[in-house]
Amino acid sequence: MKNIKFQVAVAVVLAAFAGCLGALGAERWLGPKEPVGLHDFVHERLDLTADQEEELDLLEERYAIENARRELEVRRANATLAVAMDSEHEYGPEVGAAIDEVHTAMGELQKATVRHVFAMRSILDEEQQREFDRQVSLSLTGPPSE
Structure with missing residues (x-):
């Protein structure tokens, strides 16, 4: 049971981290190109x-x-x-x-x-x-x- 809670917590942290990276990447590469x-x-x-x-x-x-x-x-x-x-x-x-x-x-x-x-x-x-x-x-x- 402890192992499952730990795995879920790690998965949530990794998902949040991946989401942040995705948002930063989208802003950098897909953001406005014109001043x-x-x-x-x-x-x-x-x-x-x-x-x-x-x-x-x-x-x-x-x-x-x-x-x-x-x-x-x-x-x-x-x-x-x-x-x-x-x-x-x-x-x-x-x-x-x-x-x-x-x-x-x-x-x-x-x-x-x-x-x-x-x-x-x-x-x-x-x-x-x-x-x-x-x-x-x-x-x-x-x-x-x-």
Whole structure:
């Protein structure tokens, strides 16, 4: 009886170990092959020249400032929506107006992002642009990221 319990315990430990190894292997060999973000893709996959890297760094600095400002506008609009919802406790005129503010702020953030994507594209050569365009298309139409 002791021998059977020991054998079962060893089998459970070995099965758990095999499961862990399988999960690690699947993550390593079957995990995502493409970088997560567009910036990572540009930096890691497009073999940029030193001049392109420098231009890209400048574009990213400018975009970071604008993006932070736009995100603050979205947060402010969300705060206005929260106040309106707390005030009206229904979908009333204040809530409707606040939702419009949120949508406007989000739209401006998206427009700024698209302008930045086109600015990045403009510093690439033709072959890099083709790869970039494919990645942008995949980013916009591919499966949702985790």
